[in-house]
Amino acid sequence: MTHKDKALSLFSQGFHCSQAVLGAFAEELGMSDELALSVSGSFGGGMRNGEVCGACTGALMAIGLKYKFFKADDIGSKEKNNAVTSEFLKRFKEKNGSCLCRELLGYDLSDPKQQAEAREKGMFSEFCPKMVASAVETAEELMNE
Structure with missing residues (x-):
């Protein structure tokens, strides 16, 4: 199963966008599915407030996990991690117009009325899978370079 297929499967099961994306890569990056789904569970819907898209945060x-930076004095790892992070955000924004959930969806999920309207319009079932796929593809491109 490809990363994209796994992410879309997780999303279709009811997991948040952030969980679907991280979950697609977890095993090969040394993280259990349970831990990946748990740690990323609070980031869907731009942290439920329309901020940075959960697919991006995942x-x-x-x-x-791929470009680890966990030692404060490891400047090389820090610079690599920062560079790949910046490039991901740049590419995702170029492909989709924004990295912010509320701008991508056109609805502010911090407002219960707008959240309900987005759900009624099928945004979560029709639009969000496209962002999940885009985030996975963009991350995969960078991790394979």
């Missing part, structure tokens, strides 16, 4: 978590 991808950035995967990038963080």
Whole structure:
């Protein structure tokens, strides 16, 4: 199963966008599915407030696992992680117009009325899978370069 297929499968099961994206990469990056789904569970819908798209935050978590930076004095790892993070955000924004959930969806998920309207319009079932796929593809491109 490809990363994209796994992410879309997770999303269709009811997991948040952030969980779907990180979950697609978790095993190969040394993280259990349970831990990946748990740690990324609070990031869907731009942290439920329309901020940075959860698909992006899930991808950035995967990038963080691939390009580890965990020693404060490891400047090389820090610079590599920062560079790949910046490039991911740049490419995602170029492909989709924004990295912010509220701008991508056209609805502010911090407003219950707008959240309900987005759900009624099928945004979560029709639009969000496209962002999940885009985030996975973009992360995969960078991790394979």
